[in-house]
Amino acid sequence: MVKRGGDIKARILEAAGEVFSRGGFGGARMEAIARLAGVNKAAIYYHLGDKAKLYELVLVSRFRNVAETLERTLDQSPDPAARLDSYVRALAALFSRDLTLPSIMIQELAGRGRTLPGPVLSEMTRILRCTARALGVEGPAASARDLRAVLAHLVIVGSLVFTCLTRPVREKLARAVPAAFGQDLDIEDMVAFLVEMFGRPLGPGLEEGA
C-alpha cells in the first residue's frame, strides 16, 4: 500500500529480499511481497516473473552487489597490508547495513545449495576470488596457501554472519535470561577482533608462503 517512489522492479526486489530473508523460499508468501512493495500481486508476475524467478533475481542481485562492492574495495586498496582490513570492514558494513543479505546466504547454505540457480554460483565465485585477493593468495597459488585462505574466508564470513544474525537472538536471550551475556556485542567488536587475529599471524604466514 505504501507507494514509495523509485523503480517498481527495484521496489519489488527489495520487498522480496526482505520476505525471502525470513522463512526462506518456502516460507515466503507472494502476497506478503506484494503488500510490502505496495503493488498488486499480479504486477510481480508482469514485471519480474514467478516465485522461483523472483528468488533467483533476489539472490543474484544481492550476491552481485557484494561481489562488486568487494572488488571495488580491493581495487581501491593498493596496499596489500591494508587489504585484509578493508575487506573485512567492507563485508561487515554490507552485512550490518542489510540483514537480509547474510540471512538469505545462510538459508541457502541450510538448504545445501540444492536449489541454487546457476547465475548465483558465478557471483559466489567472484566473492571467493575477492577473499583470495584480500588474503594475498592470487594466481597459480600453492594449495597449502589455498587451504589457509579458504579457512580464513570461512572464519571471517562465518563470524561476521553469526555476529549479525545472532544479535536478535542474543537480545531475546538477554531479556529472557537475566544472567545471559553477549547481548551488547557490536559488529565493530568482531571486526576489530578478526583484524587483530588475522592481521598478525595470518598475513606474514601467507606472505612467506607458509
Add this chain to the structure above:
Amino acid sequence: MVKRGGDIKARILEAAGEVFSRGGFGGARMEAIARLAGVNKAAIYYHLGDKAKLYELVLVSRFRNVAETLERTLDQSPDPAARLDSYVRALAALFSRDLTLPSIMIQELAGRGRTLPGPVLSEMTRILRCTARALGVEGPAASARDLRAVLAHLVIVGSLVFTCLTRPVREKLARAVPAAFGQDLDIEDMVAFLVEMFGRPLGPGLEEGA
C-alpha cells in the same frame, strides 16, 4: 517407507529434523515427514501433535542434545587448558555427524528468532554457558572477559557451522567452476585451525583478564 526399528516417536522426530533442516518450517511438508518416517500422516498428529508442536519438539531435542553433549564433554575435561580443545572438537563432531543440526540452527537465526519457542531458549542458554566454561569465563565474570568470550564463541561456532554447511556448495562450485578452490577442505582442518588460533593467544589473554 523405511521401517527401521525403534520408537515411532523417535522415528518421526528424526524424519522431521531432516525435513525441517531443508526449507525450514515453511518449506517442510507433513507428507514428506510422514513418508520419511515410514508412518501415516495422521500418526504424526496422534503421537506428537501439529506442525508447530513438531517443530518445537525437534528444536528442543536437537539443542538439548548439543547442550548435554557439551556439558558431558566439559565435565570430563578437568584440565582447563584442554577444555577449549575438547569443546571445539565436540562441537565439530556434533555438526559433522548430523548436518541437520547446524542447518536448523542457522535457519532459526535467519528468522531472527522471531518464532523461537520458549523451551528452545533455555537450551540455547545452556549451550552459551558451556562456551563460557570452555573459555574459562564463569561465575560473575568481568565484562571485558565476557566480550572476548562471546567473540570467541561466535567465531568458533560460526566457523564450524560455515565449514559444515558450505561443503555442499563448495563442491558444487568446484564442479561448476574448474578454477575454484576450497572444495577439499575438511572440518578437521578447521578444528586444527581454530585450536591453533585460540590455543595460544586467547587462553592466556583470557586468564590474565586482558
Add this chain to the structure above:
Amino acid sequence: MVKRGGDIKARILEAAGEVFSRGGFGGARMEAIARLAGVNKAAIYYHLGDKAKLYELVLVSRFRNVAETLERTLDQSPDPAARLDSYVRALAALFSRDLTLPSIMIQELAGRGRTLPGPVLSEMTRILRCTARALGVEGPAASARDLRAVLAHLVIVGSLVFTCLTRPVREKLARAVPAAFGQDLDIEDMVAFLVEMFGRPLGPGLEEGA
C-alpha cells in the same frame, strides 16, 4: 452436492465427462466437476489427479468403452452380411445414449489432436480396426479396399455424430425460425438411411475388390 451411490472415482469421471464435453478442456472448471460429482474439489486430486490427468482418464475410458462395445458386437455377429448393420446400430446406440461421447470426440478433432494423450490413440486404433471388420476389410487388405473402408468409416461416424450433436441446434433453429425443417429427425432415421446406403452398393463393391 448430490450424493449418489456408486464408486467415487466413477462418479468423478462421469461428472468430468459431462463438464469436459461442453467447453472442452479449456472451458471446464474443476469446481464444476466437483459440484456435479458431489465431492470436494480436493477429492478429485486425491483420487484421480490434476486436470490434465483427469481429461486423459475421461478420454481413455470413453474410447475404451466404445472399442469394447464394438468388439463385443462384432464378435456376436458371425454373419458377415449382418455385421455392418450391427456395427452402425451399436455406434448409434452409444452416441445417442450419452451425448458426451461424440461431443468429446469432436472437440479433440477440433483441436487437431494436438494434445491427444498416447493411451487415447491406442483406443482409437482399436475402433478403427472394428470398422475394418464391420466392412469386411481385414488382414492384409488391398489399399483400394482400405480407401473405401476409411471413406465409409468417416461417412458413418461423421453422419451419426452430426445427427446426435446437431439435434439441440436443430431444435433451437426450429424455435427461432418457423420455416426451418429437420428438427424432428431421429437417429433411427439416420441408421436406416446409412444401412440402406451401405447395405447394397458398398457390400458387393467391397467383396469384389472394386
Add this chain to the structure above:
Amino acid sequence: MVKRGGDIKARILEAAGEVFSRGGFGGARMEAIARLAGVNKAAIYYHLGDKAKLYELVLVSRFRNVAETLERTLDQSPDPAARLDSYVRALAALFSRDLTLPSIMIQELAGRGRTLPGPVLSEMTRILRCTARALGVEGPAASARDLRAVLAHLVIVGSLVFTCLTRPVREKLARAVPAAFGQDLDIEDMVAFLVEMFGRPLGPGLEEGA
C-alpha cells in the same frame, strides 16, 4: 508479430478465428489472439470489443462467408442435376481451404448450441436453405422429402467435416501405429465418394418424391 497488410479489424478477426478454432471459447487467450494478429491486447477491445463479442463476430463472419459462397455457387448452377455436385465441391473447398471453419462449427455443436448468439442462427438457417436448394427440396416441401434432404445434408456435411478434421489425427495415428490405415485419404476422395453415392440413388429418389 506478423504485420501483414490489411485492415486491423480483419487481421484481428482472422487471428481470433484461428485461436478460437483450437480450444474453443474457453481455451482461447486474448493474449494469443493479440500476438497472432500483431496488435496490442488493448487494441482488440478498442476495435472490436470483449471476448464474447469477438467470438460472436468470428462465428457470424465465418458462417456468413459459407452461406454467401454457397448461395453464389447455387446461383451459378442453373442445371438442377449439377447442383448437388457443385454444392458438395464448394463445401469441400471451404472446409479444406480453412480448417478453422469446420473446427469452430464442430465446437459449437459440442457445446449443444448453448451459447449460440442470435445472429449466428440466422446464418446457419441460410446454409440449411442452401442445402435444400442443392437437393431440390424447395418451397412448401413434402415432409418425406424433407427428411431425406436433412439426412443427406447431415451425411454430406458430417462426412466432409470429419474428413478434414480427422486428417491430423489420422496422420498421428499412422505415425504411432505402423499398421494403421487411412492416413493418405484426401478430401477429394470423399467428394468423389459422396457424389457417387448421392448422384444416382438420391437424385432420382428425391425427384420422384419417393
Add this chain to the structure above:
DNA sequence: GATGAATGAGGGTTCATTCAT
C-alpha cells in the same frame, strides 16, 4: 493404535479487462 479419505483454507498463477499516457 493406525489409516484411507475428506476438506476448508489458502497459495501461486493466469487472465480478461481497464486505464493513463
Add this chain to the structure above:
DNA sequence: TATGAATGAACCCTCATTCAT
C-alpha cells in the same frame, strides 16, 4: 490511435488437519 502497466477475479492446485473406521 495505440500501448505498457495495473488489477480484481478467478482458477488450479496443495496442504495441514480432522474424522470415521
